Amino acid sequence: MFFMAKLRPALFLKYMMEFITKQSKMNKTILLDSGHGFIIASEYQTSGKRSPRWPDGTILYEGECNKQIKSRLMEMLQAENYPFVDINPESTDVSLSERVNRANKYENSLYISIHSNAGGGTGCELFTAVNCSSASTALAREIEAQYKPHFEGERWRGIKKKDFYVVKNTRMPAVLVESFFMDTERECKKYLMTRAGRDRIALWIFTGLKNYLKSL
Numbered sequence: 001m002f003f004m005a006k007l008r009p010a011l012f013l014k015y016m017m018e019f020i021t022k023q024s025k026m027n028k029t030i031l032l033d034s035g036h037g038f039i040i041a042s043e044y045q046t047s048g049k050r051s052p053r054w055p056d057g058t059i060l061y062e063g064e065c066n067k068q069i070k071s072r073l074m075e076m077l078q079a080e081n082y083p084f085v086d087i088n089p090e091s092t093d094v095s096l097s098e099r100v101n102r103a104n105k106y107e108n109s110l111y112i113s114i115h116s117n118a119g120g121g122t123g124c125e126l127f128t129a130v131n132c133s134s135a136s137t138a139l140a141r142e143i144e145a146q147y148k149p150h151f152e153g154e155r156w157r158g159i160k161k162k163d164f165y166v167v168k169n170t171r172m173p174a175v176l177v178e179s180f181f182m183d184t185e186r187e188c189k190k191y192l193m194t195r196a197g198r199d200r201i202a203l204w205i206f207t208g209l210k211n212y213l214k215s216l
């Protein structure tokens, strides 16, 4: 305090403003949305949004996979004291408008929506809204930069622009992750249906997200 008192008022104000700005960046609330519903009494809560039945009889339910990846990501955030909110903690399938309403209550925040892809392709991709903020693009680029270090040899499909409801209608920087194809057997079995694969997807997103927060 003695040191501070000796500073000229303008300089003191400058330091205070820098401190407050730094604090608010550090305290950005990370809003996590996992696509679709979960499982209640063995009953998947979403129609469609699942893999084919594989020859061994197993099926991947996308909402279950997305939620598990989100859970792992929340563990990582918790361990390093990043503030976060689970936008859809329910097992039911929360409507897109409700997800957006919940998210838009948080001022100093960012939004990550976790999905798994379908349509018979390979690899991962990220989406931002068509007219997204530069912050959304910056967040997407940091996550993109961590893809190859985590998934060497796998295809990167790029950052794409599409007005998915949640990225278009949320007010904070927002990205939607499409992690691997649930209807491509190798990717589904290797990454989406294994704990190790889900952990690695969560770690990929976590590392990119941390780099984005550090860059602010």
Ligand SMILES: [Zn+2]
Pocket (backbone or CB within 6 Å): 035, 036, 049, 062, 115, 116
């Ligand atoms: Zn989805």
